[in-house]
Amino acid sequence: MQIRLYATLRTLAGAARVDVPGTPGEPVGAVVRRLVEQCPALEGHVLSPDGGSLLPHVQVFIAGRSIRDLEGLATPIPPGVDLAIFPPVAGG
Amino acid sequence: MTLTGYANRVARIDLTTGQIQYEGIDPEAARKYIGARGLGVKYVFDNGPGVDPLSPENLLCFMNGPATGSAINMSGRLAICTKSPLTGGVTDSHMGGWSAARLRWAGFDGLLFRGAAASPVYAICEGGAVRLADASDLWGKGVRETVRILQARHGGKNVSVMAIGPAGENLVRYASVLNENDRAAGRGGTGAVMGSKKLKAVVAIGDIKDQWKPADGRKEAFEEARKVGLKAIMEGALTAPRKGGLSLYGTNVLMNIINEVGALPAFNGKETFHPNAEAISGETIRAQYLAEEPTCHACPVACKKLVEIKEGPYAGVRTESFEYETAWALGVNCGLTDAGAVAKILDLCNDYGLDTIELGNVLSTTMEATELGLVAEGIAWGDAERMIAVTGLIARAEGELGQALGRGAYGAATWFGRPDLANSVKGQAIPAYDPRGIKGIGLGYATSNRGACHLRGYTVASEIAGIPLQTDRLAPEGKGELLKTFQDLHAFSDSMDLCKFSAFSMGAEEYAKAYSAVTGVPFTAEDVMRTGERIYNLERYYNNLAGLGEGSDYLPKRFLEDPATGGSAGQVSELDQMLAEYYAARGWSNGVVPEEKLRELEII
Numbered sequence: 001m002q003i004r005l006y007a008t009l010r011t012l013a014g015a016a017r018v019d020v021p022g023t024p025g026e027p028v029g030a031v032v033r034r035l036v037e038q039c040p041a042l043e044g045h046v047l048s049p050d051g052g053s054l055l056p057h058v059q060v061f062i063a064g065r066s067i068r069d070l071e072g073l074a075t076p077i078p079p080g081v082d083l084a085i086f087p088p089v090a091g092g
Numbered sequence: 093m094t095l096t097g098y099a100n101r102v103a104r105i106d107l108t109t110g111q112i113q114y115e116g117i118d119p120e121a122a123r124k125y126i127g128a129r130g131l132g133v134k135y136v137f138d139n140g141p142g143v144d145p146l147s148p149e150n151l152l153c154f155m156n157g158p159a160t161g162s163a164i165n166m167s168g169r170l171a172i173c174t175k176s177p178l179t180g181g182v183t184d185s186h187m188g189g190w191s192a193a194r195l196r197w198a199g200f201d202g203l204l205f206r207g208a209a210a211s212p213v214y215a216i217c218e219g220g221a222v223r224l225a226d227a228s229d230l231w232g233k234g235v236r237e238t239v240r241i242l243q244a245r246h247g248g249k250n251v252s253v254m255a256i257g258p259a260g261e262n263l264v265r266y267a268s269v270l271n272e273n274d275r276a277a278g279r280g281g282t283g284a285v286m287g288s289k290k291l292k293a294v295v296a297i298g299d300i301k302d303q304w305k306p307a308d309g310r311k312e313a314f315e316e317a318r319k320v321g322l323k324a325i326m327e328g329a330l331t332a333p334r335k336g337g338l339s340l341y342g343t344n345v346l347m348n349i350i351n352e353v354g355a356l357p358a359f360n361g362k363e364t365f366h367p368n369a370e371a372i373s374g375e376t377i378r379a380q381y382l383a384e385e386p387t388c389h390a391c392p393v394a395c396k397k398l399v400e401i402k403e404g405p406y407a408g409v410r411t412e413s414f415e416y417e418t419a420w421a422l423g424v425n426c427g428l429t430d431a432g433a434v435a436k437i438l439d440l441c442n443d444y445g446l447d448t449i450e451l452g453n454v455l456s457t458t459m460e461a462t463e464l465g466l467v468a469e470g471i472a473w474g475d476a477e478r479m480i481a482v483t484g485l486i487a488r489a490e491g492e493l494g495q496a497l498g499r500g501a502y503g504a505a506t507w508f509g510r511p512d513l514a515n516s517v518k519g520q521a522i523p524a525y526d527p528r529g530i531k532g533i534g535l536g537y538a539t540s541n542r543g544a545c546h547l548r549g550y551t552v553a554s555e556i557a558g559i560p561l562q563t564d565r566l567a568p569e570g571k572g573e574l575l576k577t578f579q580d581l582h583a584f585s586d587s588m589d590l591c592k593f594s595a596f597s598m599g600a601e602e603y604a605k606a607y608s609a610v611t612g613v614p615f616t617a618e619d620v621m622r623t624g625e626r627i628y629n630l631e632r633y634y635n636n637l638a639g640l641g642e643g644s645d646y647l648p649k650r651f652l653e654d655p656a657t658g659g660s661a662g663q664v665s666e667l668d669q670m671l672a673e674y675y676a677a678r679g680w681s682n683g684v685v686p687e688e689k690l691r692e693l694e695i696i
Contacts, residue, residue, distance in 0.1 A: 007374070007375060057557055061659070065566075090552065090559060091344065091395075091593075
């Protein structure tokens with residue numbers, strides 16, 4: 001599946017889009033951990049050191065919904081959707 | 093108790109007679125309303141809610157807060173308060189840069205303009221005195237040339253110029269006031285009020301050597317408050333210089349995330365997602381167009397992004413600041429994703445003195461009306477050249493179209509015979525978050541005292557960024573309480589006057605420390621929230637008296653009935669449910685402040 005990266009994460013990974021193996025029904029956390037393994041520069045910028053939680057204010061979206069409003073990293077990935085990950089961002 | 097920090101000097105300038113009087117800050121008013129927005133609104137309130145906004149009787153206040161010009165972080169903001177010609181209610185519009193600090197260093201907490209000059213004038217503030225000078229030679233000139241002439245005339249160094257362009261002179265209802273850094277008091281038509289008074293510019297001449305510093309016994313507390321704030325900024329995930337998203341990409345870091353969640357109003361809100369928004373996003377701007385990253389007084393964040401267009405039809409345009417709001421309003425909202433064209437129109441707005449948010453909505457409303465066959469010589473979606481031409485017509489109030497579009501999106505839509513095409517509340521058009529995809533901010537638009545606005549209560553921080561706590565953007569429940577908290581907190585920081593972005597790394601505790609450090613008054617986080625609530629209620633009371641009573645908190649039908657697209661597909665705003673919760677939290681009766689609430693908050 002494809003993961004879209006934004007802002008500083010894009011710079012760190014050196015790509016705006018990264019293809020990561022993933023299957024429908026799999027928890028989001030597994031795919032995000034795989035992303036970090038694939039792009040080691042993202043380590044310490046998305047997940048906590050133990051990989052068990054998202055860093056504060058990092059947002060992972062599935063079809064526009066933040067996984068924080070769903071089941072967090074345990075949220076199962078629905079078929080046919082991509083992930084989008086943002087570092088902490090806000091403006092006004 | 094004596095309040096320190098203030099210059100304790102306000103000038104009342106009667107532009108009709110040319111008389112200038114000076115007075116101190118009323119300590120009781122300062123205790124209740126702090127400064128900047130709060131104190132400015134109090135002056136406007138005392139002037140009476142019945143005045144015609146463009147009449148000589150309207151009061152126009154340039155206001156600083158107690159921390160302005162000091163070393164307190166993010167204290168470089170100035171508030172312009174008046175009765176808005178766009179909404180008919182009270183408005184306050186803030187600008188960054190160095191104008192606020194220079195006005196404070198020139199010796200003033202505020203300037204209160206009343207009356208109207210017979211011929212154009214400008215005001216010069218220096219060394220605790222104000223004088224008026226002839227501006228006939230400046231009338232008709234753009235902001236850039238006005239700034240250049242006045243800076244040269246007054247010595248260049250330490251000179252800040254806050255000026256209007258042709259839009260303000262021609263009473264365009266959403267004319268802005270800009271300074272030498274292209275920082276705008278954008279919203280609410282404060283520039284038109286200046287124009288109605290024939291006041292072309294305010295020049296503030298002040299040197300940092302006149303910066304307020306705490307007395308010996310208070311230096312430690314002041315330094316501690318400053319360091320607490322600085323630490324929060326430097327370590328803030330968003331604000332950390334050269335690391336945080338806001339610092340690196342500016343406010344336009346929001347373009348992609350708001351599009352991702354399907355809350356980016358596109359094509360005048362017919363859609364809430366645009367497939368090519370990336371082309372004008374903060375990431376793209378940084379990679380392809382960024383020229384400089386200027387900052388304001390006392391701010392290490394440097395969120396402003398000056399862009400330079402090097403290729404294509406708009407090559408040579410160099411302007412700041414490519415904000416999210418501007419990129420949205422003039423960009424995807426109008427079906428335009430050419431960064432060069434957006435920069436060109438922004439540049440024109442900075443020189444004409446036009447609010448980019450309202451202008452973007454005026455243009456998008458016209459585009460939808462054109463699509464519906466309601467306007468003969470209209471604008472097609474994304475037609476940059478026609479947008480540029482029409483922007484000029486508006487600024488010059490030229491022809492029937494230019495004049496009609498100068499009344500704002502609601503005024504334009506009414507002229508087209510379809511007021512429902514305007515995405516406006518109380519006469520002011522929405523900013524860049526769709527109420528269908530971010531529920532709390534929709535409630536914020538409906539209940540904002542200055543018309544549709546994101547900066548009265550920036551619930552987006554919570555609903556999108558999770559600051560200070562994550563709330564579900566699509567849930568209407570709890571948004572009444574959440575919004576009230578944000579509105580009250582911002583009302584206080586706007587009265588200090590600290591940058592709104594301070595709220596990304598600071599909260600009521602830090603604000604209380606900063607206030608105490610400057611004024612010497614013991615203050616708690618609870619005091620911050622109660623003071624903010626008092627200011628918000630004073631504004632609402634003014635609006636009630638000005639005729640904005642029951643039923644004035646609403647959202648355009650589009651947001652209640654037409655489902656969103658993209659990441660918010662199918663969503664509409666549940667406004668009634670949220671309004672009931674909000675009014676209960678406020679203790680208001682259908683948008684009207686009851687007398688007991690006014691007494692409880694010591695407003696009457």
